[in-house]
Amino acid sequence: MTPDLFGAAPPGLTYLPGFALAEEAALIAAALDVAAAAPLRVMSTPGGRKMSAAMTNCGAAGWVSDARGYRYERHDPLTGRLWPEMPKLFVKLAQAAAAEAGFAGFSPDVCLINRYEPGAKMALHQDRDEADFSAPIVSVSLGLPAVFLWGGAKRTDKPARLTLHSGDVVAWGGTTRLNFHGVAPLRPGRHALLGAVRLNLTFRRAL
Template identity: 60%
Template sequence: MTGDLFAALRAPTIEHIADGATWLRAYAEDDAAALIEAIAQVTAQAPFRQMQTPGGYTMSVAMSNCGELGWVTDRRGYRYQREDPLSQQPWPEMPAIFLALAERAAAAAGFHNFLPDACLINRYTPGARMSLHQDKNERDMSQPIVSVSLGLPATFLFGGAGRADKPLRMRLESGDVVVWGGPARLRFHGVDTLAQGAHALTGDCRYNITFRKAG
């Protein structure tokens, strides 16, 4: 059992980490249980799957999507598409609680009138990680990225304009939200290997909900 299982409630705070990037600590904590329930509803329709990169590597992170567009990767490349490749059906509708949180968090970070049309849901289990990358498959780079952490804590790597730039290491707790856009929109970022642990809401895993304006 770890201390994360009975983590004390934290007061929300706002920290500006770079020009265009904001860390909203504990911002989604009050909504965490409802967000987990919404994830379950989405993934009942579009189950988690470990996608394959264009180079043939199977990702350690399991993924699903909701909204008008979903991010996918396979041997044909990285892209957004309207249909789930497993079911050939449209992705599930984005839950209202997701939309409300994304718009509210973006505004708190200085990006008003954010209306995402894509939501990528990542599930990390111990040993899973996300290498440094840029979010650059979206058409409208004027819109921010809103990233919500739920469950086990993880080390978020927030880098610079180049892959070789040394990243800032941020320990994200459940309920934390990171928003980046403007001059920070194409900064490299990733997640270090998830450590073993237990969380009251998610057990031995971490969920990350990432909102984007893709179309």
């Protein structure tokens, strides 16, 4: 097993420890407001396997997965309504983090919100359902700590492991935009604001 990096970002990934910590409570409240309008749900892969993390979306479209495949939809298939508008706080944070990571001018149009409970994970994957690969990915951790897996251009590349705490942000783009990445199974714990839960906000330029 590859050891945790203990705060050292692997090549191709920008790690911004505590970047969102000052707005932690407001970000959590905004994410829960989104989930109240567009409920968190556990989706299935096109092959029918249930994912372990629940998710919802906000912005101009939402990422969905079912028997028809992976894609972005402008309407929430669960409610039939447009996805909730992306909170201004989300946009401001994503743009600031992207600029800090060297991607000035980032204008995210979608935010995926994933909820992890102990044992939930995200297998190594690429974010390749977006129309614009020139834009970066910005990922914000809230709640319980998680081990982020940062792989290479091939699924078989051995991933580095980076422990992320609430308020930490990672961003990547350019030549590493399509690197494989994931999340190791979440360990039990308790966060002061979220309890035994981790939320992840992932900002993208999808349309």
